[in-house]
Amino acid sequence: MLLEVCANSFESAVCAQEAGAHRIELCSALGIGGITPSYGMLKQVMETLNIPVHVLIRPRGGHFTYSEEELSVMKADIKFCKEIGCAGIVSGVLDRNQSIDVEKTAELMTASEGMSFTFHRAFDWVLSPEIELQKLLSLKVDRVLTSGQEKSAVAGIDLLNRLKKIASNQLIIMPGGGITASNVSVFKEQGFEEVHSSATKIIASGIGTGISMNTTAMIDDGKEIISDKQKIKGLLERIK
DSSP states (O other), X not given: OXXXXXXXXHHHHHXXXXXXXXXXXXXXXXXXXXXXXXXXXXXXXXXXXXXXXEEEOOSSSSOSOOOHHHHHXXXXXXXXXXXXXXXXXXXXXXXXXXXXXXXXXXXXXXXXXXXXXXXXXXXXXXXXXHHHHHHHHHHTOSEEEEOSSSSSTTTTHHHHHHHHHHHTTSSEEEEBSSOOTTTHHHHHHTTOSEEEEOOOOOOOOOOOOSOOOOXXXXXXXXXXXXXXXXXXXXXXXXXX
């Protein structure tokens, strides 16, 4: 069984390789489900690691329905990943009905040609997973990262097994979500080829003050945070 580690920093990526992980999914901002890592992090990781690096292509937190402008940003990020030799892309697009947006996902796959393509946990939002999996089979994605639409992959094991049966040998169903050393054997026994884990620990840095830089109201999958034109204009009116 192959272990993919979700690495949210350069240090995490190095730890994954040194511990013997077979592959990493590189991202930033793990607390909001991950977004695309920076140019600098990507470059440094690729210059340092010798295990395969898959990169999360997600331009922001929140939902997985993207505008044409956002799609353009995603394609540019994929282009850079290809140029520096990344092994794979982790991405995907849903429509406003929480179904897989086949056209936009296909555009990302075309941009990713030559690299492995994983449809990420946006799959856990779809309303009819067994039907939606057929779309991914038609698109010929390489794998689907999913918790089986539960908070943890262990809780979602029944759906994961049904999806694996449907997928047969056409794509890999990769369980992810709450997988640890204490439960990973469940997935090995069920015949899954790959598993995904962040394998994180929380370290108190001892740096900082009591003024938090986190805004919990903005951490909500159902919200998209944007700069408001009227508020900007209001500020400008006051400082003229």
